Each structure stands twice: as C-alpha cells, then as structure tokens.
Amino acid sequence: MHPLNAQVDALMRAVSAEVVMPMFRSLAADQIEEKAEDDYVTAADKLSEKRLTEGLLAIDPSTRVVGEEAVAADPTVVAGIEKGAVWIVDPIDGTGNYAAGRPPFAIMVALAVEGTIEGGWILDPITGRMVHAALGAGAFVDGERVHARGTGAALPVAAITTRFLPAGMRERIIERLPGRITEAAPPLCAGEQYPRLVLGENDVAMFWRAQPWDHAPGALFLTEAGGRLARFDGSPYRLGEDRTGLLAAASPDLWDRAAAILFG
Incomplete structure (x- = not known):
C-alpha cells in the first residue's frame, strides 16, 4: 500500500x-x-x-x-x-x-x-x-x-459509452457490436467502472472524455491489478495530454480483442 x-x-x-x-x-x-x-x-x-x-x-x-x-x-x-x-x-x-x-x-x-x-x-x-x-x-x-480476472464470458462484456463520440465514430462502433460484444450498461461513474473491470463484472470499458480526475485513480488500480488502459491507438495513457478516448480492459489480451472488434 x-x-x-x-x-x-x-x-x-x-x-x-x-x-x-x-x-x-x-x-x-x-x-x-x-x-x-x-x-x-x-x-x-x-x-x-x-x-x-x-x-x-x-x-x-x-x-x-x-x-x-x-x-x-x-x-x-x-x-x-x-x-x-x-x-x-x-x-x-x-x-x-x-x-x-x-x-x-x-x-x-x-x-x-x-x-x-x-x-x-x-x-x-x-x-x-x-x-x-x-x-x-x-x-x-x-x-x-x-487481481483482475475478467468475466470468463464467451463474448467480452463491455460497457461502451458512445454518447460523447464524434458521430461518424459512434456509428462505426455501434455497427461492430452485434454478435461480437455483450453490452453492459455503463454506470456513468468511472469510480464504479474501474472496479467492475477488476472484480469480474465487466471485461472492457470505453471512454471518450479523459479528464485526469476521472481516470488517474482507476488507471493505477486497473494496471496494478493486471489490466490495461490505453488510448484507442494503443498508446499509453499519460497525465498532461489533452486527448480524448480511452479503452480499458481486465487483461492485455482482452484489450487487444476489444480493440480489434471496436476499431478494426
């Protein structure tokens, strides 16, 4: 500690x-x-x-x-x-x-x-x-x-927050979800979403807004538990960057799987 x-x-x-x-x-x-x-x-x-x-x-x-x-x-x-x-x-x-x-x-x-x-x-x-x-x-x-454990479900259980995404990106991602992702309702609270990833309730979460107060505590918790948080392009999350878009997952393998589904 x-x-x-x-x-x-x-x-x-x-x-x-x-x-x-x-x-x-x-x-x-x-x-x-x-x-x-x-x-x-x-x-x-x-x-x-x-x-x-x-x-x-x-x-x-x-x-x-x-x-x-x-x-x-x-x-x-x-x-x-x-x-x-x-x-x-x-x-x-x-x-x-x-x-x-x-x-x-x-x-x-x-x-x-x-x-x-x-x-x-x-x-x-x-x-x-x-x-x-x-x-x-x-x-x-x-x-x-x-330690993050994932849900173990056949399809990744993902909380996908799309309401703040740019329109074109939103449409592309929504089209990719059926049959490849089991959607979970986002809790509208990052302080609840990160624990869900670690405690086996969700496998993946996607965020558009990336303010440091929303993500800094959860980012460390998830990664110390064995999960992964990165930008949509796979680059690391860093404080001080004025960027949008984060993909979080209960393991690096789940992150890779989700990124392939969501972004191709």
Whole structure:
C-alpha cells in the first residue's frame, strides 16, 4: 500500500460521512448546476473538494491540488499537472447520478509525482468500499490485494459509452457490436467502472472524455491489478495530454480483442 494510505483513507471517509452522504438526496434545486451539457456540479461537490483540498495539503504541504471544480473555475489550474507532486481530486465522481439521488457515485483521489501516478483511492460512499492502488505494490479492495480476472464470458462484456463520440465514430462502433460484444450498461461513474473491470463484472470499458480526475485513480488500480488502459491507438495513457478516448480492459489480451472488434 502507499505510505500515505491510512491518512488519505481517513480523510476521504470523513468527507464522505460529513459532507457527501448528509447532502445525498437532500439537495435543493438551487444547489445543482449544469456546467455544460450532461456535466453537473452540486453544492456537495464544491464542499467536498474544499475539505479534501485542505486535508491533502495538511498531509503534505509541499504538494499542490488539481481538483475538478477548481479547474472548472480556472482552467489554468490543470497546467503542469505532470510536474512536481500533485494530488488529483474528483470530489464526487458520477455527479449526474448523485444529483438525481441514485448510485453509483464515488470520491476519488490520486497522487502523481512528475507525471507518474503513484497512489490512487476510490471510495464508494454508500457501501464504504475503498479501492486503493500503489505503484509497484498492487491493487487492493478494503485492504485485500486483488487481481483482475475478467468475466470468463464467451463474448467480452463491455460497457461502451458512445454518447460523447464524434458521430461518424459512434456509428462505426455501434455497427461492430452485434454478435461480437455483450453490452453492459455503463454506470456513468468511472469510480464504479474501474472496479467492475477488476472484480469480474465487466471485461472492457470505453471512454471518450479523459479528464485526469476521472481516470488517474482507476488507471493505477486497473494496471496494478493486471489490466490495461490505453488510448484507442494503443498508446499509453499519460497525465498532461489533452486527448480524448480511452479503452480499458481486465487483461492485455482482452484489450487487444476489444480493440480489434471496436476499431478494426
């Protein structure tokens, strides 16, 4: 586990207990905003990020924090994310679900040093499940080491998010799915999707949006568990790249199989 695991775990659980869960299904209409199409922020997101930011800087004052809502307010905050020691924070992942009063949603934190993700944490506030990974030290669920295992199904079970894809690409991919992929409903929450890949519920997931706060913790968790995350062309996922499109799979073999099906 990461050397800071206990401190980060405790902070995230405190924010969940004191901010996120008390406000779940208790938000007033004026506490929910639409930043862009299908991109929501709530008063709970903002307070969660404030508390997480304060707590993470208290753990290590030499770091800085790149939070989703801070970047929404000032896009320059994300600049240089690949330099120095940086906490990456998604105060509530799956805000659309949270705002609608339904699960899943998650609190997510990653620690990157010089562009390398060294620690990742994903907390499910409803169940209390903590997903954690440390670079070179493995992937863990509630403290128990795990290895990605896939579903074992004849056809890959894939959560394919196509709604944000460019129209031409969307049509080509949808045409390729019948008889080659078993579609699974995307949870609309990366903090739930990555655990599903490791825990044998899904084999493959495809994302178009690739913001660091959505993917940094899950990327480390998946790869430390033995899975693979890469761009559609097979190039590695790196912090600081302003690119779209990610394909994730429970194993390198499943990644190759899915890429051949989806992209030819």
